[in-house]
Amino acid sequence: RLKEIDRSRALNIPGVLAVLTHKDIKGTNRQGVVRKDQPVLVDDKARHYGDPVALVLVENKALLPEALDQVAVFWEPLPPVYDPEEALKEQAPLIHEDHPEGNCLLKGEIVKGLGRDGFSGCTATVRAAFAFSRQEHAYLETENGWAVSNENGFLEMAVSTQTPFRDRAEVAEALGLDQEKIRVIAPCCGGAFGGKDGITVQSLLALGAIHCPGRPVKMYWEREESFLAGCKRHPARLEYRLGAGQDGTFQALEARIIFDTGPYDHLGGAVLTLGLEHAGGPYRVPHVYLQGQVIYTNNPVSGAFRGFGVPQVTGALEQMVDLLAEKMGLSPLEIRRRNALQKGDKNSVGVRLTTSTGLKECLDRVEAHPVWQESLSWQEAARPGTRRGAGLSCVHHAMGYGPVIPDTARAKIELTGEGKFRIYCGVVDMGQGNSDTFLQIAGDLLNQARADLELVLPDTAQTLPSGSASASRTTYTFGQALIKGLQEMKQRLLVKAQTRIKTGRLDELILEPGRIRHTSSGQTLDLRDLALDIRETERIVIHEFKAPVSEERVTPDTRLQLHGLPHLIFSYGVHLVYLEIDELTGRVEVKKYLAINDCGRLINPQLFEQQIQGGIAQGLGYALFEDFKVDQGMTITTGLSTYILPSAMDVPDMEVEALGLPEESGPFGLKGCGELAMDGPLAAVANALAAAVGRRIYESPLTAERVLKALEEGRRKVEFKKMRRTGEENRN
Amino acid sequence: MKIQFYLNNLPRVVDVAADRRVVDLLREDLGLTGTKEACGSGECGACTILVDGQTRLSCLMLAPQLEGRKITTIEGLADGEGLHPLQEAFVQTGAVQCGFCTPGMILAALDFLKDHPDPVREQVREGLSGNLCRCTGYQKIIDAVILAAEKGGRNR
Numbered sequence: 001r002l003k004e005i006d007r008s009r010a011l012n013i014p015g016v017l018a019v020l021t022h023k024d025i026k027g028t029n030r031q032g033v034v035r036k037d038q039p040v041l042v043d044d045k046a047r048h049y050g051d052p053v054a055l056v057l058v059e060n061k062a063l064l065p066e067a068l069d070q071v072a073v074f075w076e077p078l079p080p081v082y083d084p085e086e087a088l089k090e091q092a093p094l095i096h097e098d099h100p101e102g103n104c105l106l107k108g109e110i111v112k113g114l115g116r117d118g119f120s121g122c123t124a125t126v127r128a129a130f131a132f133s134r135q136e137h138a139y140l141e142t143e144n145g146w147a148v149s150n151e152n153g154f155l156e157m158a159v160s161t162q163t164p165f166r167d168r169a170e171v172a173e174a175l176g177l178d179q180e181k182i183r184v185i186a187p188c189c190g191g192a193f194g195g196k197d198g199i200t201v202q203s204l205l206a207l208g209a210i211h212c213p214g215r216p217v218k219m220y221w222e223r224e225e226s227f228l229a230g231c232k233r234h235p236a237r238l239e240y241r242l243g244a245g246q247d248g249t250f251q252a253l254e255a256r257i258i259f260d261t262g263p264y265d266h267l268g269g270a271v272l273t274l275g276l277e278h279a280g281g282p283y284r285v286p287h288v289y290l291q292g293q294v295i296y297t298n299n300p301v302s303g304a305f306r307g308f309g310v311p312q313v314t315g316a317l318e319q320m321v322d323l324l325a326e327k328m329g330l331s332p333l334e335i336r337r338r339n340a341l342q343k344g345d346k347n348s349v350g351v352r353l354t355t356s357t358g359l360k361e362c363l364d365r366v367e368a369h370p371v372w373q374e375s376l377s378w379q380e381a382a383r384p385g386t387r388r389g390a391g392l393s394c395v396h397h398a399m400g401y402g403p404v405i406p407d408t409a410r411a412k413i414e415l416t417g418e419g420k421f422r423i424y425c426g427v428v429d430m431g432q433g434n435s436d437t438f439l440q441i442a443g444d445l446l447n448q449a450r451a452d453l454e455l456v457l458p459d460t461a462q463t464l465p466s467g468s469a470s471a472s473r474t475t476y477t478f479g480q481a482l483i484k485g486l487q488e489m490k491q492r493l494l495v496k497a498q499t500r501i502k503t504g505r506l507d508e509l510i511l512e513p514g515r516i517r518h519t520s521s522g523q524t525l526d527l528r529d530l531a532l533d534i535r536e537t538e539r540i541v542i543h544e545f546k547a548p549v550s551e552e553r554v555t556p557d558t559r560l561q562l563h564g565l566p567h568l569i570f571s572y573g574v575h576l577v578y579l580e581i582d583e584l585t586g587r588v589e590v591k592k593y594l595a596i597n598d599c600g601r602l603i604n605p606q607l608f609e610q611q612i613q614g615g616i617a618q619g620l621g622y623a624l625f626e627d628f629k630v631d632q633g634m635t636i637t638t639g640l641s642t643y644i645l646p647s648a649m650d651v652p653d654m655e656v657e658a659l660g661l662p663e664e665s666g667p668f669g670l671k672g673c674g675e676l677a678m679d680g681p682l683a684a685v686a687n688a689l690a691a692a693v694g695r696r697i698y699e700s701p702l703t704a705e706r707v708l709k710a711l712e713e714g715r716r717k718v719e720f721k722k723m724r725r726t727g728e729e730n731r732n
Numbered sequence: 733m734k735i736q737f738y739l740n741n742l743p744r745v746v747d748v749a750a751d752r753r754v755v756d757l758l759r760e761d762l763g764l765t766g767t768k769e770a771c772g773s774g775e776c777g778a779c780t781i782l783v784d785g786q787t788r789l790s791c792l793m794l795a796p797q798l799e800g801r802k803i804t805t806i807e808g809l810a811d812g813e814g815l816h817p818l819q820e821a822f823v824q825t826g827a828v829q830c831g832f833c834t835p836g837m838i839l840a841a842l843d844f845l846k847d848h849p850d851p852v853r854e855q856v857r858e859g860l861s862g863n864l865c866r867c868t869g870y871q872k873i874i875d876a877v878i879l880a881a882e883k884g885g886r887n888r
Contacts, residue, residue, distance in 0.1 A: 140832040190768070191866050610829055614829060614868050645864050647870075649857050651869050651870050
């Protein structure tokens with residue numbers, strides 16, 4: 001508990017401009033997207049090692065280490081809790097005394113059909129428990145920005161963020177400022193993956209700026225600080241039971257999921273809810289019981305990260321499917337095909353699928369693909385000292401915010417005085433290239449050259465609120481708003497031209513690069529001349545699009561609905577990986593990767609490949625190396641030398657294909673592909689390893705150390721007996 | 733202290749503190765923000781520059797180490813509006829996503845291609861293994877370097 005902060009010595013250092021604490025904050029001093037539980041600066045107690053306590057402003061960065069040292073903070077120690085299951089016990093210290101459910105941030109339960117009673121009708125059942133690691137975003141550009149406050153109290157900031165409009169509201173509330181007097185500019189950022197979906201530096205920058213008006217304030221987290229204070233992927237413990245009938249069709253599923261969210265919500269409730277929605281995979285299962293809890297602890301903050309709860313549940317479920325296939329003597333592909341969801345089916349949380357559902361086609365295409373056809377012979381051709389395995393996984397990923405939070409985008413298009421077009425992009429481009437896709441759409445529909453299109457990146461003073469760059473919804477939602485807006489703009493210009501060219505027929509006018517032409521007479525009108533002739537307000541078109549949502553209610557729990565359950569549109573995919581293991585070292589080499597995807601029709605195939613390839617690479621890191629280690633709440637992996645990211649040597653060439661099946665509601669038939677690929681590699685790799693080693697590893701990442709241990713255990717003569725016993729232990 | 737060096741082919745004299753890191757000198761003092769810092773400890777390669785044509789990590793160098801050297805940063809590659817063939821190849825193959833690793837990646841590739849004018853993919857992977865990318869999965873970066881090598885070969 002915070003007792004006192006003595007800033008006097010720090011303030012005496014020449015060049016130290018200010019040392020700010022919670023006492024300098026006029027607002028609520030609380031931030032958060034759903035539950036506002038995270039202080040800008042600690043005011044009552046610190047809840048993890050990454051909580052900021054004081055903000056020091058210096059003339060020159062070189063002064064910072066000494067200045068920080070001279071801020072004396074006095075604490076009263078409180079009992080901590082680091083284990084999520086311990087945190088649920090009655091006597092556990094409370095992280096937030098005001099939370100009605102104690103340390104359980106959110107608990108969710110979903111029952112379909114007979115729930116657990118459905119297992120009585122199963123002829124084969126498998127059971128297993130899994131533990132998956134905490135993953136660090138490790139975007140190359142750490143959290144940063146600058147801010148300046150002018151004499152009139154107007155605050156301007158440019159930050160690396162996925163959510164400029166929401167940031168503005170959060171900063172205003174936390175610091176007690178007028179939202180109208182804050183401008184947030186969000187240029188292309190250097191990677192985000194969910195870690196910049198929410199406040200990082202924004203409130204601190206604003207606080208600093210308003211305490212030295214007229215001077216720009218800059219903040220740039222070092223890698224170690226980003227690791228310490230940035231949010232992670234939730235470490236997860238999962239218990240699964242899956243049962244099938246004689247013919248290999250799934251009958252019943254049970255899953256219990258525990259996510260450790262650290263001390264703050266940071267979308268943890270929404271992450272759990274999406275995890276629950278995907279916990280049964282893209283399969284038909286008549287009887288389902290799902291239970292999930294996301295729990296407060298004193299560990300680092302976990303929150304939004306590409307995949308959003310789905311990589312964890314897919315990592316577990318897809319291993320269950322292989323376990324069941326093995327038990328029933330079916331091939332991993334065949335069991336998936338027998339259970340794959342199709343349009344019109346009810347998914348595992350009971351929602352009838354009414355939009356494009358291409359999993360079956362993905363599986364068919366994998367089956368016909370040489371990588372699948374050759375997988376057995378490839379595995380058998382392992383050289384002495386090595387083992388080979390091939391592994392499969394299916395993925396599905398929902399798009400958008402779900403039924404309650406409006407998933408809306410507003411496109412703004414302007415015909416400039418020079419007869420060019422300006423596209424005001426309301427959603428952040430953090431490296432997905434969505435802004436490029438928007439220009440591609442505009443160029444196509446307006447029939448204009450790239451040089452005559454100008455892009456305005458997200459800026460609360462210029463562009464319109466269009467939601468976050470997240471939830472695989474960016475191109476879908478903003479793209480639809482843009483298409484409608486562009487059509488309106490085109491129509492408006494043709495109508496304006498009609499009166500000037502004096503033709504009676506609109507369909508004889510076409511928009512060409514830089515001009516409008518009348519087809520029968522050959523008369524043309526320069527867009528520049530037209531622009532000068534139209535009032536400024538009429539040269540702007542704004543169109544709002546709200547994404548469709550599911551009307552179904554799969555649970556009476558309004559909190560799960562609020563957190564996004566259920567969704568209407570899903571993308572699908574099938575992953576297949578080849579691995580080679582060095583028997584001496586346990587080192588795993590990924591030799592080949594195939595991913596067939598149903599993400600609707602593609603607008604920009606190159607950007608699609610980037611998303612899938614990048615997602616696979618991040619997923620391979622999650623599967624094989626990435627483990628953000630924490631001991632008693634303190635980070636052990638403080639930098640990139642101990643937290644291992646995949647390098648160019650660790651990721652193979654990937655074969656990435658799309659079905660191109662149109663999603664009728666989407667822009668040119670597209671649906672989201674930003675997160676989908678991240679969900680698959682963990683299970684595919686784990687399945688391939690199990691095939692190669694003959695033993696399954698239930699903990700991730702699947703490091704050389706764990707693989708070696710599994711190899712050694714497998715090598716013992718009692719191999720078969722031991723395998724059975726582990727299976728039984730896992731069943732108990 | 734005063735130091736002299738060539739920066740992107742132009743002679744420069746700067747007055748800089750002896751303990752100033754090269755990455756700070758470039759970004760903060762000289763305004764060349766194309767050089768990126770992503771770890772500050774020599775693990776990621778984002779701050780790669782060329783010193784006398786060889787890759788060096790500017791976050792691990794102090795300004796005086798530049799004395800008398802020829803420095804190339806990403807800003808020194810393009811000829812006005814015309815991109816360097818390697819930059820062109822990165823654009824063409826879609827090797828850029830968030831772009832933060834790109835300057836370091838391109839400079840590392842430039843140095844690599846000098847010694848390996850006709851590389852196979854595995855060599856490119858090894859040559860660029862000191863530069864981390866979190867977005868692309870590397871495949872299109874390898875494509876770009878191979879494409880640049882092929883074009884370079886054709887131009888010879």
